Structure formats: C-alpha cells, structure tokens
Amino acid sequence: MSKYDPLGAYLRHQNRTHIPMTFRELERILGLKLPHSKVHRAWWSNNASNNVMTSQWLDAGYETESVDIAxxxxxxxxINDNDLKREGEGQPNLSEPGGSLRHPIFGSMKGTVTVMPDVDLTEPMVFEWGEKLYNE
Known part of the structure; x- marks a missing residue:
C-alpha cells in the first residue's frame, strides 16, 4: 500500500474531465505534506516511472495537464483511453491495479543511439571545424 493511494481513490471516483486542485487540497486528500520535490516541474510529469504518486494519477485515468508551481x-x-495502451497490450484496463498507462510511442526510440565507450558526454565541445569554415 502506498501513502499516495488516497489520491488514486479520489480520482477514480471523479466523473469530471478536468479537476483543478491546489497543492493544499492535494495534501488534504493525501493526509500528508507533499515532498520538497514538488517545486520541480519534472516531479509533476506524466512519466509513470517518475515517482509513486505519478503512477496513482495515471492508473486512475488522469494526467497532469497544467501545473503552476509558483x-x-x-x-x-x-486520459482519452483511445490514445493510450499498456505496454505490450491493447487498450488499457483502468480497473487493473498496478499497471501503468503509457502512450504507444513511449520507448519507440529505445536502443537507436549508441554512445561509444571512450566518449565523454560531459566534455566541452571544441568548435575548431566551425572556425575554419567561417574564417576562410
């Protein structure tokens, strides 16, 4: 059982397509304070592997449409059921516990880019080729 289960239960009992809510109202539903990470936009993303609370709203059939952190x-x-499907399955079964809803394109580019072992992606780029091109 997750401490965020009350959010999933609340959303499952809603019949509205849009549910505006303040962070304070969300905390009242949960019965606890939101973590400090609530100030980061990524925490509110609809990526099912982002955090446990995200899975609750996705599994309840909702996604965050607009987040005003300030x-x-x-x-x-x-969520429009026709636009989503469970990974490896057909249409989503919103009543199935534990499954995560994902858009069909999620992961479609997996494995298409290979970074060679000796490449340091954090190393600053050197633009010598550009200087030669523009200075000639």
Missing part, C-alpha cells in the same frame, strides 16, 4: 495549483485531465 501558485501551487494544478489541473488533472481525464
């Missing part, structure tokens, strides 16, 4: 409010939007 004003501490957001809107949950009902």
């Amino acid at each position: 004003a501490e409010k957001l809107i949950f939007k009902k």
Whole structure:
C-alpha cells in the first residue's frame, strides 16, 4: 500500500474531465505534506516511472495537464483511453491495479543511439571545424 493511494481513490471516483486542485487540497486528500520535490516541474510529469504518486494519477485515468508551481495549483485531465495502451497490450484496463498507462510511442526510440565507450558526454565541445569554415 502506498501513502499516495488516497489520491488514486479520489480520482477514480471523479466523473469530471478536468479537476483543478491546489497543492493544499492535494495534501488534504493525501493526509500528508507533499515532498520538497514538488517545486520541480519534472516531479509533476506524466512519466509513470517518475515517482509513486505519478503512477496513482495515471492508473486512475488522469494526467497532469497544467501545473503552476509558483501558485501551487494544478489541473488533472481525464486520459482519452483511445490514445493510450499498456505496454505490450491493447487498450488499457483502468480497473487493473498496478499497471501503468503509457502512450504507444513511449520507448519507440529505445536502443537507436549508441554512445561509444571512450566518449565523454560531459566534455566541452571544441568548435575548431566551425572556425575554419567561417574564417576562410
């Protein structure tokens, strides 16, 4: 059982397509304070592997449509079942516990880019080729 289960239960009982909510209202539903990471936009993303709370709203059939971190409010939007499917399956079964909803394109580019072992992606780039091209 997750400490974020109350959010999933709340959203499952909603019949609205858009649910505006403040962070304070969300904390009241959860019965606990949101973590400090609530100030980061990525924490509110609809990536199912992002955090446990994200899985709750996705499994309940909602996604975050609009998050205003400064004003501490957001809107949950009902997911269109026709646009999503479970990984490796057909249409999503929203009543199935534990499954994560994903857009069909999620992971489609997996394995298409290979970084050679001796390449350091953090090393600054040298633009000598560009200087030669533009200075000639």
